[in-house]
Amino acid sequence: MQGSAQEEISTGHYTIAIQPIVNVQLQHVADELLYRGDMTANSAAVSDDVQATARACAVAIYEIGLDKLCGQRKLFINASGDWLLNPDLSGLPTDQIVIEVLEDTQASGPLLEALRQLKAQGYTLALDDFEPHTSNSPLLNMADIIKFDISTGLPTALIQRLYQAGYTPLAERVETYAEFEQCKALGFSLFQGYFYQRPQVQTTQNQRQSTSRSNQMQLLAQFYSDKVRLPALSTLIARDPYLLNAVFKRANSAEKASQRPVYKLLDCILIIGLKELRTLVSIVMLAGNHPASKVNLINGLTRAFACEALAEQRGLDGEEGFITGLFSHMPIILGVELETMLQELPLSPTISQALTLRLGSIGRLLTDIEDCEQGTANRNVPAELMLQAAAEARALLDTHIS
Known part of the structure; x- marks a missing residue:
């Protein structure tokens, strides 16, 4: 998780930041999504990892929209163990989201099974701030991308061994062009840090006046009943301006949209699908201080x-x-x-x-x-x-x- 050289995006009481990730040709190929408690914060002050990720995802995907935020580039999101174990949060776009497993995640049996399920769905998995030790070796077997904080040193032999084994090594906290060249010579193919210029600032004007708890509870009851009734879902979503806006924006995003804009809520629900809609509602709920483990x-x-x-x-x-x-x-x-x-x-x-x-x-x-x-x-x-x-x-x- 990076420091302060990120683009700050205004979102009311809390913000997100994105930091570019580049390849060996210095092409901007991905971004890391970070949470900020307010516009003046230069680093994350996170008391609840799940809520922080939920808020960041709500802004990036359902307020700004991935197509506007990062185009076709990949987006790395930080995922704690509690996030990974929540099945309702696994409906994010698999072709664009890279799930970054935080460095303090414990490799329990349920967590490894959750990672296997995510891999089977098509997600790319990254390990954040990787340091080799016995407890995290099972996580290494699941990963595609291994991130190294080069400010703490460069384990040259390990980096080259992972590179030869087919992993994609990513160097983070690259401060200078000389460090970039050094990491490139070691086999790194992705780079993140202050040496690269900041992307263009983007903003959102969304007001987060989300639904009452009663509406949230009725939505949950609909999702988990044996017969999901789309008209009832549509009615409940229509009562929540924030959620309604998120559904329309997501259904009309570049990834989801058909040749013509979609104006009917039921059509939007069908385009998004129930799986991602559950994720959308869960993220909005978690972002609003109501964790549902x-x-x-x-x-x-x-x-x-x-x-x-x-x-x-x-x-x-x-x-x-x-x-x-x-x-x-x-x-x-x-x-x-x-x-x-x-x-x-x-x-x-x-x-x-x-x-x-x-x-x-x-x-x-x-x-x-x-x-x-x-x-x-x-x-x-x-x-x-x-x-x-x-x-x-x-x-x-x-x-x-x-």
Whole structure:
């Protein structure tokens, strides 16, 4: 991750910066996308890696647009371990995005599987500030590009070995033309640093007046229901000016657009596709301080599927059961108090009373499922129901990765 020699792009309270990456002919072939907390910041002050990346992606892809920001060039984005493990964030454009795995990422089994899935989708993977040690050697097997911070030294033998093995070595923090020539002689083919001129400044005038939490929660419920209804999605997106603008801009981008501009929202949704639309909505949510981690989402979906199945077994409305189960977990998923959520979300009295007081048939059903989650045996709930619900939730998220 680079320092201050970047182009600053105005985006309201926070900004992005891009730094050029050049090849041996000094052709500008890629950019690294960086997050800045405000226009005066010369470096990133990041307290939440996932939120920082989400905000940067929201601006670059859905506000400015990749075609305007970097044309046909590749765009490197910094991805933490938590970002990589979130399946809803894997719908970015595979042909243009390079996913840069941060240097402190731990090579766990789930993370390596997530990287394998990303590779299978067609993403290029880069390792940031690479230093060889046993713990990150599995990550090396996944990478295409290896970045070296040359200000900390040049491990000549390792660089040449990786180059001969087919990796693309990238030298970062190249300060002078002499350093560029030195790195080129060692086998580096990509270069990033202050020695290269800054690109032209670009700005966006977008105002981020995004949707209420209730709209976000209804969008999530639509995305994770067994039957996604496009008209309902369209209605919810239309309520959010920021999201609506992002959808139209993305559908009419150079990569997505047909020969004529697309003016109908439903047509835009069809052009973008549900997979990337989930990513777009997730990024907007994460950028707005409401992290929805994969683990919490799996737990919420497991409860929702369990409530749906038990409702149907008891002759109740399965959709009411699903919504009750999912929204009972929303305070954890979105980091919002239940009371606040209910003030913003016009739910039916049946569901509201089930959520707040556990009243009615749906309330008793939710209590039974919560008991099972705590490991309490409940003769009113089939033993295999929770296992089936958990498998269904994981399968749903795995489908979004593939």
